[in-house]
Amino acid sequence: MGPRRNIGSGCKTESQGVFSHRGSGHPGSQAMLLTGTVSSHSTVALTSSLATPKTMFDEGRRVAAAVGVGVLVGYWLWKKWEEAGEVVGLYIYPIKSGRAISLDWATAKVQGLAHNTLEDRSFMVVLENGAFVTGRQSGQLLRVKADLTRLFLTLSHPDYSSITIDFNAAISRATVISSKVWDRKVRGVDCGDEVAEWLSMVLFKGESKVRLIYKGDVMRINSTPRLPYYNFPQIRESDTVYYADTTAFLVTNQASLDDLNTRLVSSVTMAQFRPNIVVGGTATAFAEDSWVALKIGDVVLRKIKPCERCVFTTFSPDTGERHPTQEPLTTLKQYRRISEPRKLALRWNLHPVFGANFALDKEGDIEVGYKRMADLQESVEVQQKTDLQQRTQDFPALLSRSDSIVLPVDYKAIAVSGWPPI
Structure with missing residues (x-):
């Protein structure tokens, strides 16, 4: 495809026509x-x-x-x-x-x-004890949007004022948190107190304390997990x-x-x-x-x-x-x-x-x-x-x-x- 375009979040294009074929050259x-x-x-x-x-x-x-x-x-x-x-x-x-x-x-x-500086599921919310948090525990997490540039991380929610932090400064403190995604061990760099307080209020009205972790350079290579009850051998x-x-x-x-x-x-x-x-x-x-x-x-x-x-x-x-x-x-x-x-x-x-x-x-x-x-x-x-x-x-x-x-x-x-x- 052509040169990279600086397409911002939320951009869409109308899809083009459909071709159906099995022969060559179409x-x-x-x-x-x-x-x-x-x-x-x-x-x-x-x-x-x-x-x-x-x-x-x-x-x-x-x-x-x-x-x-x-x-x-x-x-x-x-x-x-x-x-x-x-x-x-x-x-x-x-x-x-x-x-x-x-x-x-x-x-x-x-x-x-991946899109510019954003990578799919490269951030995760965890409780202070390291347990991971999903929308099952707080549906409001589904409404939290993350924008990341080379310098700044911005979190936003329709019902709260957004928050922007110096991302590089936050992760340079190199506080590493261990967690699990179900039974799989993971690690991440803590994104700081300011983001943690904001997310704790948005997700749990401040009643439960959470942290935001980023995969950074500390996230070890995690293979796609195999199900313990059934083998899908096409997993590598x-x-x-x-x-x-x-x-x-x-x-x-x-x-x-x-x-x-x-x-x-x-x-x-x-x-x-x-x-x-x-x-x-x-x-x-x-x-x-x-x-x-x-x-x-x-x-x-x-x-x-x-x-x-x-x-x-x-x-x-x-x-x-x-x-x-x-x-x-x-x-x-x-x-x-x-x-x-x-x-x-x-x-x-x-x-x-x-x-x-x-x-x-x-x-x-x-x-x-x-x-x-x-x-x-x-x-x-x-x-x-x-x-x-x-x-x-x-x-x-x-x-x-x-x-x-x-x-x-x-x-x-x-x-x-x-x-x-x-």
Whole structure:
């Protein structure tokens, strides 16, 4: 893309046209998925037969929850990318659980989106005992916006006067605080007393004391956490995050939100789901269930898992208040809960899926509505070398099953690195 533009927070552009194709030489949109994505009965990087007629059919149409990995290819040569739509929204959350900043462009890095001096979830609020704070404890955190320049950090909230501090001076004191994001140990540089007092008042009326920490140079490399109750083998040790819960990227589909809103009494916005990247245009509702990977310009994202949803979706990003009947979570539970694999279905029984978690395979810039020619003959390498020989021994047995994998004709599988036994 062209030279960097100094685009401030909150800028948006109108998305451009949509192209749909599988042949070569046709203009491609920004969000593209791998050709040969799965049908409802076969799997490539997805577990097949995830839905039962009772729980996962809706209005005669199958809803595939797309959990897990059927076959994870060690080296895949993809001859074509199939268009999935275009990027219609880019969002960064400098503070974990803080207000989203809408962007025209961002750089996709291994730890998430970055825009000038801002990096996704590079700040986090903690209690004085080090316990991390999210919007679950104080919905007002969803309304706190962070702006960071090379010199100053500004925090703002609709109901309070904003605060600006000399950021470099604050973090130069190098007071390091240890915390945890769930079970994962993290560290951060304390941002000072002034910010701490302001946040304590905004979030808890001063009744609970909090601190703001920044990843700085003290944040050790944190790999994407593996779930203790289910193995998603497409996670790699090189997948890292700052203070995000799971993965560096959350991708949602505008068509899926449109579908959800037809079922709700009062519609919701995509802000309820806190995505980093929103795909619109040609994508159909819940097409993200079958996505294996996404190519956005030069950026390549690898799908880790569907995103299981919790009570956080019931908090309004505008008011910070929780919905009285827990919408949209209540409605999502009616048609977006998985039934297979059983082990995961039991753990996610109260957690319907919406959107998908991704990790980065290739860095680059992403722009809303940005167009370029897609190289449909490009070879995209997706690899996982760990224990390759041991993992491949299960492949013949997998193919003998009734739900065996159907490899699309548009790519050649050179090596298979395993599949998760259920």
